[in-house]
Amino acid sequence: xxxxxxxxxxxxxxxxxxxxxxxxxxxxxxxxxxxxxxxxxxxxxxxxxxxxxxxxxxxxxxxxxxxxxxxxxxxxxxxxxxxxxxxxxxxxxxxxxxxxxxxxxxxxxxxxxxxxxxxxxxxx
Amino acid sequence: xxxxxxxxxxxxxxxxxxxxxxxxxxxxxxxxxxxxxxxxxxxxxxxxxxxxxxxxxxxxxxxxxxxxxxxxxxxxxxxxxxxxxxxxxxxxxxxxxxxxxxxxxxxxxxxxxxxxxxxxxxxx
DNA sequence: TTGACATATTCCCATATAAGTATGTATTGT
DNA sequence: ACAATACATACTTATATGGGAATATGTCAA
Numbered sequence: 001x002x003x004x005x006x007x008x009x010x011x012x013x014x015x016x017x018x019x020x021x022x023x024x025x026x027x028x029x030x031x032x033x034x035x036x037x038x039x040x041x042x043x044x045x046x047x048x049x050x051x052x053x054x055x056x057x058x059x060x061x062x063x064x065x066x067x068x069x070x071x072x073x074x075x076x077x078x079x080x081x082x083x084x085x086x087x088x089x090x091x092x093x094x095x096x097x098x099x100x101x102x103x104x105x106x107x108x109x110x111x112x113x114x115x116x117x118x119x120x121x122x123x124x
Numbered sequence: 125x126x127x128x129x130x131x132x133x134x135x136x137x138x139x140x141x142x143x144x145x146x147x148x149x150x151x152x153x154x155x156x157x158x159x160x161x162x163x164x165x166x167x168x169x170x171x172x173x174x175x176x177x178x179x180x181x182x183x184x185x186x187x188x189x190x191x192x193x194x195x196x197x198x199x200x201x202x203x204x205x206x207x208x209x210x211x212x213x214x215x216x217x218x219x220x221x222x223x224x225x226x227x228x229x230x231x232x233x234x235x236x237x238x239x240x241x242x243x244x245x246x247x248x
Numbered sequence: 249t250t251g252a253c254a255t256a257t258t259c260c261c262a263t264a265t266a267a268g269t270a271t272g273t274a275t276t277g278t
Numbered sequence: 279a280c281a282a283t284a285c286a287t288a289c290t291t292a293t294a295t296g297g298g299a300a301t302a303t304g305t306c307a308a
Contacts, residue, residue, distance in 0.1 A: 125295080125296045125297050125298095126294075126295040126296060126297095127294080127295050127296065128296095156284080156285090157284070157285060157286095158283095158284065158285085168284085168285075168286090169285090169286080169287080171285090172285060172286050172287080173286085173287085175285095175286095176286080176287090190284090191283065191284050191285075192283095192284065192285090193284080193285065193286095
């Protein structure tokens with residue numbers, strides 16, 4: 001079985017760097033396709049195809065106006081991603097603490113005058 | 125050109141659902157490969173290959189002990205993902221506000237007695 | 249109507265999977 | 279030394295990809 005289709009979910013869609021660029025570009029303001037093409041220097045058909053993928057997973061929305069199509073990113077659709085990554089937050093905080101503690105321990109061994117910052121135990 | 129290799133970065137690595145499962149499973153406690161195989165019901169070679177990918181992008185770490193290899197997720201490597209998604213937070217908050225305001229507006233039109241909660245403008 | 253402009257789609261291709269199967273490599277216990 | 283255990287890798291295969299080129303669709307303007 002090959003990799004899951006990019007159209008299957010937001011995780012797959014944002015795996016492509018160009019699409020992340022497009023999402024960032026379309027986050028603050030809706031833009032016609034041509035703007036994306038010139039600003040990000042991507043071939044027009046390529047942009048259309050990326051937009052297609054993003055649209056299929058709900059990461060962007062379109063508003064048609066004459067012969068222009070204004071795209072904008074639907075930030076809501078990025079939330080699940082943010083939340084999934086967020087479930088690991090306490091783990092990396094814990095890891096950082098461990099690293100810090102080990103470093104301080106080592107410092108104390110090498111230089112007994114060394115004291116960690118946070119607890120601020122000894123004051124003259 | 126196909127999609128970027130899964131080994132290129134964290135974004136591509138977590139695009140695969142199985143790998144996300146593995147990362148969650150290995151987040152709180154290091155585990156030997158066999159545990160992943162039985163707990164998540166994935167064939168052993170498949171697990172090894174997923175772990176290989178995750179290891180190459182730094183999403184997991186290994187500790188060897190005899191014929192066992194204990195894997196654990198390196199939460200630090202998930203942070204960039206969380207931060208990237210986080211850059212859209214203000215946009216989805218803004219979008220939610222807009223939706224809420226439009227809804228309230230419509231309610232006011234239909235029922236003049238209706239008043240929004242938050243601003244709490246009119247008090248007798 | 250006709251042509252210019254803005255986007256979308258189609259086709260082709262080189263490449264990267266992910267699953268399944270079989271095999272390789274350590275390491276341990278006896 | 280040998281068999282068993284725990285993983286890793288190699289190989290095959292069906293399929294999804296993204297870029298490039300060509301073409302189609304849709305809309306406006308003269």
